[in-house]
Amino acid sequence: MNYAVIFAGGTGTRMNARTCPKQFLKLHDKEIIVYTLEHFERHPEIDGISVVCIAEWIDYLKVLLDKYRLKKVKWISAGGSTGQESIYKGLNAMREDIEEDSIVLIHDGVRPLIDAELISDNIQVAKTKGCAITVVPAIETIMLVNDEGQIVQNVDRSRCRVVRAPQSFVYKDIMKVHDNARLEGINDIVDSATMMTRAGFKLYPVTGKPENIKITTPSDYYTFRAIVEAKENSQIFGI
Template structure:
C-alpha cells in the first residue's frame, strides 16, 4: 500500500498573508494545497492520502476537497506544536489504518510543482532501498563560516544536494523513528530525513527538478504563478 502524507500545518508567517495560511492562497481559483494534492490523487499507485491541517481550517479543507472532486483523502488530522509533531499526528492515523510495510511519501502542502514521474521514482526507491529523499543539485557556491562570519572552507558543489520533498519511507521505519524521538524528548527535527539519519537509517536520493519549489515567501508565489502560466500556455499554444 502506498500512502501520501501531506503536511499543511504551517501558518505561513513569511508569506505576509493576513487573510489565510499560505497553503490556502488561490491561483486561478484553486488553492495551493489542491494543486499539491491533485498530483497524488491522480497517481495510479497512490492508494490513500492523509492531510495534516491547521485545526481551524479543517472544515474549509473538507469543503474544497469536495469541490475539486478529491476522493483519495481518507484522513485529515490537526497539526501539532511543531512540524515534527504534526507529521507524527499524520503517521499515527496511517499506522492505525495501514499495514506496517506500506510506503509513506511525506510531502509539503506548499510544494505543488511535482509530477507523476517524481512520485513513482520515490516509491521505487523506497521499495528498493527503504528510503527516498528528493534532492536537487546545488547551483551556487556553498561556504562554511565560523561564528565571526569568517569563511574557513568552501564545499565541493558537485557533491552537494538540496533536500526537498517528497521523502519516502516504510511506515514501520518512519513511525519507529518518531516514537524514538518522542521517547528522547525531541520535537524539533527540521525534517524527516534528518531524523532518520540521526537514528541510523540509510538514506537514498531521488533527483528532482529545480521547479520543485516550496512556496514560503511572496516571491515564491510569483514564481509558482509564472511556472503554472507557462505550463498552461505550452498546452494551449504547443510551445
C-alpha cells in the same frame, strides 16, 4: 500499498498573507493545497492520503476535498506545535489502517510543482532501498562559516544536494523513529530525512526538478504562478 502524508499545518508568517495561511492562497481560483493534493489523487500508485491541517481550517479543507473530488484523502489531523509533531500526527492517524511495510511519501502542502514521475521514482527507490529523499543538485557556490561568522571553507558543490520533498520511507521505520523521538522528548527536528539519519538509517537520493519549490515567500508564489502559466500556455499553443 503506497500512501502520502501531506502536511499543511504552517501559518505562513513569511508570506505576509493577512487573510489566510499560505497553503490556502489561490492561483486561478484554486488553492495551493489543492494543486498539491491533485498530484497524489491522480497518481495510480497512491492508495490513500493523510493531510495535516491547521485546526481552524479543517472544515474549509473538507469543503475543498468535496469540491475537487479528492477521494483519496482518508485521514485529516490537526497540526502540531512543530513540523516534526505535525508529521507525526499525519503518520499516526494511519497507524491502525495500513500495513507496516507500506511506503509513505511525506510531502509539503506548499510544494505544488511536483509531478507523477517524481512520485513514481520515490515509490520505486523506497521499495528497493528502504527510503527515498528528493534532492536537486546545488548550483551555487557553497561555503561554511565559523561561530564568528567568518567564511572558513569552500565546499565542493558537485557533491552537494539540496534536500526537498517528497521524502519517502517504509511506514514501520519512519513510525518507529518518530515514536522513539517522542519518548526522548525531541520535538524540533527539521525534517524526516534528518530524523532518519540521526537514527542511523541510510538515505538514498531521487533527483527532482528545480521547479519543485516550497512556496514560503511572496516571490515563491510569483514563481509558482509564472511556471503554471507557462505550462498552460505550452499546452494551448503547442510551444
